[in-house]
Amino acid sequence: MNVLDIKDLTVEFPGRKSVFVAVDDVDMSVDAGKILGVVGESGAGKSTVGNAVIGLLQEPGRIAGGEVFLHGKRIDNLPYKEKRLLRGRKIGMIFQDPLTSLDPLQTVESQLVETIRTHLPLSAKDAQKRAVELIDAVGIPNPGERIKQYPHQFSGGMRQRVVIALALCAEPELVIADEPTTALDVSIQAQILELMKKLCEERNVAMLVITHDMGVIADITDHVAVMYHGDLVEYGETTQVLGAPQHPYTQSLISAVPRPDVKVERFPVVNYIEKAGTPQKHIDISTHWLGKSRDYEKISGPLVQIRDLDMRFEVRGSVFPSRRKYFQAVKKVSFDIQQGETFGLVGESGSGKSTIARLITGLYDPTGGSILFGKTELTSLKNRKDVLAMRRQMQMIFQDPYSSLNARMRVRDIIAEPIKFHKLASGNAEVRQIVDDLLDHVGLGAQAGQKFPHEFSGGQRQRISIARALATRPRFLICDEPTSALDVSIQAQILNLLKDLQEELGLTMLFISHDLAVIRQMCNRIGVMRNGELCEVSDCDDLFERPQHPYTRELLDLMPSMELLSRANLETS
Amino acid sequence: MIGFATRRLIQALIVMLVVALLAFTMFRFVGDPINQMVGIETSIEEREALRERLGLNDPIPVQFLRFVTKAAQFDFGTSYQFRQPVSELFAKRIPATLELSLTSALFALVVGIPMGIYAGLNRESPISKLFLSVSLVGISLPTFFIGILLIFLFSVTLQWLPSFGRGDTVQIGSWWTTGFLTASGLKALILPSITLGLYQMTLIMRLIRAEMLEVIRTDYIKFARARGLPDRLVHFRHALKNTLVPVITITGLQLGAIIAFATITETVFNWPGMGLLFLQAVQNVDIPIMSAYLLLTAFLFVAINFIVDILYFYIDPRLRVGRP
Structure with a gap:
């Protein structure tokens, strides 16, 4: 029984x-x-x-x-x-x-x-x-x-x-x-x-x-x-x-699960679950505001160079320096991000991957080391105007789509805010047009602008976050666990959108995730982090086929085996 | 724990010193103390001699130091209107105020907590809604109005309870008089303590209700239910204890407020306590009483806050160990 x-x-x-x-x-x-x-x-x-x-x-x-x-x-x-x-x-x-x-x-x-x-x-x-x-x-x-x-x-x-x-x-x-x-x-x-x-x-x-x-x-x-x-x-x-x-x-559902074993060009999307949000109106990037000459300095070599980056947080304060206690979140980390590539950071919680994202964007001041963005040393920027110019070039997409949008603003105002703040468009009419185009482009449609964030699902909200990030015409996009809070089918759509945008706009991306399968599908090169240290940096396929560091091997072994999953309709798509 | 307590004690001392400075400033600079003490016919030489004798010509820091040293020994000088030491006047009045405040605080807690728990657990029941409406009245009506209303109803119309005074009191020890031991004393306590405690009661009830509603939704309460624990354990051991930290904070502050600001109620019921004394002092510009009252009030709040901080440690184990 x-x-x-x-x-x-x-x-x-x-x-x-x-x-x-x-x-x-x-x-x-x-x-x-x-x-x-x-x-x-x-x-x-x-x-x-x-x-x-x-x-x-x-x-x-x-x-x-x-x-x-x-x-x-x-x-x-x-x-x-x-x-x-x-x-x-x-x-x-x-x-x-x-x-x-x-x-x-x-x-x-x-x-x-x-x-x-x-x-x-x-x-x-x-x-x-x-x-x-x-x-x-x-x-x-x-x-x-x-x-x-x-x-x-x-x-x-x-x-x-x-x-x-x-x-x-x-x-x-x-x-x-x-x-x-x-x-x-x-x-x-x-x-x-x-x-x-x-x-x-x-x-x-x-x-x-x-x-x-x-x-x-x-x-x-x-x-x-x-x-x-x-x-x-x-x-x-x-x-x-x-x-x-x-x-x-x-x-x-099965085909939307990211594959850890083989890299595929795009995630198979089956429109069974949520209307996949296709661009209502295609923007011609070559002529549109979004793709217009980005007045950024030309550089050769990597876009971001991080050297000996250190970050420690004070855990216990004291008048006496000897009694203070620190938590070392990032220890002597160095890596480069090439122009136009997606660099992945993978590791467990507390490994310091999000801290690095916050250090690059200037949300934290590092306690040591240097961050070179193009030709500019970010850690020594003093002038507020220079800081703003740098921030405009890099944008961030956060993990939780529910708390990263201001619930009391209309979507249109959320997206228009960075454009107005950085004075990237002339006149309200143009800003309005750009916002509508952006919403179209991320697959929500211009009419979404009149609504408030709570009227959207998690996946749609993440699209709003992406539109907001694009609104400063950045060249560097940091995605901190952008799909961890989403269902697999929605995850596939969002990741595809990010891939498309990167291709169209030539974005450089730093992609942070704890999910090895997602990392494999999204990234060109990958850094593995543990306890604030960077264990290993290597090309995507190398990392999965020939892991060097024992910790990387351990992580790969822990991935749930997906051998059971049918990939039949993946082959056909 | 000990480190925390010492830190808090030092902070409390600093607060007391700042208040002492305020009280001293008021004492020393609001009006000329000599003018307040002597008659019009006193000659300038006599005034100067008195000034010298009282040390009012010493440097200000020395005077302040003297003021603090004396205050620490409960010597607040002599009242201008009564020609008696302030500390003696206070000692006579304090029992009345303390008994009234403690009774009304007890009333607020004993009635407010169960009402709050009930309203939090049975959100939709008609009784909870009744509690909420009644408590709205309690919060919005001013204290003196409630007092007058109660006097009108219970003293004038029904003639059940006395409308003023403490009733018969019994002397305990050298200076404490209590109304707890006589029937008329207890009867006299009822109306003023309800008047004084009503606002605190509604506040505590609403606070507990809001906290309960919050805690009931948490995962650990769901998990406690999923383990099959009886409602009694879920509600009282798990839910109620988790609502206590904010409740204790507010209750502590309110207790201080009850003691310090019983003035209005004491006036309405002609209660022979500190509040009445203070009111007379304000009318007669009796600076020593006012500055001593300021110090006493500050001391009460600081002491209650200190006790509340220590209580946190007993309730919440997360505060006991240093964070990793």
Whole structure:
């Protein structure tokens, strides 16, 4: 008998005017010791399935139809109190962000003990013993001591282990993991996935893994359910679904995943998901304002030369210099970026890659070293006019499209602001025309200018950010994780747009990402960073085929294997 | 922890010195102290002698130092109107004000916190909405008006409670008089402490409600529910404790405000406390009382702030260890 059976599940969110159906008539089941993956993009309803099973649907959502069985016993219609007793006891849950899912004011031990004692008739002492065993089982060294600590004393990966221990407190039969590794670095992700797989087998637990990441699906799941807009579009064994996808949505989803193994010219885009935003009106770059003679000095050789760049932050201030503490974010980094190329920086969080972007753009002042942009030494610029002239030549696209646009400005004003500030156009009419053309060019259409940022999706907002960056006619574009917050299909569109723009405008790019597959598709040369140091710089294909530095090899090994994924329709496109 | 406490103590001392300077300036330069002390018929020679005797001809820093040294020993000089040492006057009045303030602070906390928790957890319930509307009244009506309203209702119309004074008091020790021990004393406390505490109560209630709504949405509360913890644990152990840091900050400041600014309520209820004394001092330009009151108020705020800062440490473990 299956541990979990979901039959014809429908979840509705009644709104003021209409009812939004988040999950529509979905069937799936998981057996003990097996892992079922639920995959889909944002808004597909995959998290809602998990919440419906555990009985934690957000208000005003409700199960409008169908049944949920746990070991053959129907659980979706239980009264509140019985449902609550199932949670934790029979069904455990693992959340996405380990940094926020633990109560910051309680020790790990007290959170474990209270959960154990809620469900099992143990004395405080036995519960404590059990808590230590659990912490040991999820692979946290020194469990007896660490258990007395507070969540903030653990790293992200360790906290996720604590979360897993909490989910396993009362030996549940089913564990629901909602994006369990999305907030973690690749190396930590690999460890956590391995741990989950091991626990699942050892304890004979059924697991429901909800994720947007095909790599996670390929790595650990036995079965997979593909969801799209509340519908279950494909369901079967993982090897079957990923190897020979039947439904066009599954095919397009798989083909949009960036390939780590071979470099392709463009990302295959299938217009199944979101209207891919094609330029409404093509601008002739040779005559348009955007492509007009860029009054930049001609240079030979690299556009950006970074030498012995150093950056340290004061962690603890003190009157006495000897008592001050520093964090060295960037250590003696040197590299060049050639004109017209895309230089990639890859590394885990905290490796200093974003700090370098901020140093180049002048958001931070370096504590040592030099940054040569063309013929100008950026670190010695004093005059405000010179600084502005330099800033106009370089623009940045940020990671989070939700917080990088001013929510109280119309899109048109957001894009016009840099043009007006740098006085790049004469008169409001011309500015207006340029803004409309830019919006057309990034695929949003001129009418988008009248709206406010919140009316757009993440992908569209990132297009607005790109239009804003282009508005100063820069020659150097810094992209700091531009697609990390986006779904794969949208990611493919945005990356294609960046590639097109680079070609048309001859842009030089610094592309920062933690995703090796994306880096491989986008960059000509790549630098690998760890702990503020640059381990290795080499050509794109060399790095992937013949990695020199041991850390690079380690990173490459950690990439989830995508061999299962069908590339059939990639070959044809 | 100890380093933090010492740093805060030093900061508190600096604040107190600055306030002392203000009080000293007021004392020394607002009007001529000699003129205030002596009659019109005193001769210029006598005035000069008095000036010399009081040290008013010494250099200003020396005078300031003397002022601070004396203040540190609770010697604030002699009141012009009462011809008594200020510290004695204060000692007589302080018990009344402290008892009133503490009772109203207790009332604000005991009523405000549960109301706030309830309104935060049951956002849509009619009772929460009633709480919110009533609290709006509490915030918008001025204190004296509420006081007069209560007097009219409970003293004049219903004749349940006294409208002025402290009732019978009992002497404890050499100078503390308390109204807590007699029935009439307790009855006399009810109206003024509600009047004084109503605003703080609504403030605390609204603050707790807003913080609760915020905390209830966090991941760790969702995770606590997903672990099947009973609502009691989720609400009180996890949610409430996480709302406390801002609540303690505001409550501390408000407690200071209650003690320092009970003036209006004391006037309305003719309460024999510090506020009334201060008001008389302002009317009669009694500078020593005013500057001493300034110092006392500043001391209260600094002390309460210091205690609040220390409390943070006990509530939030993230502050206890140095950041990595």
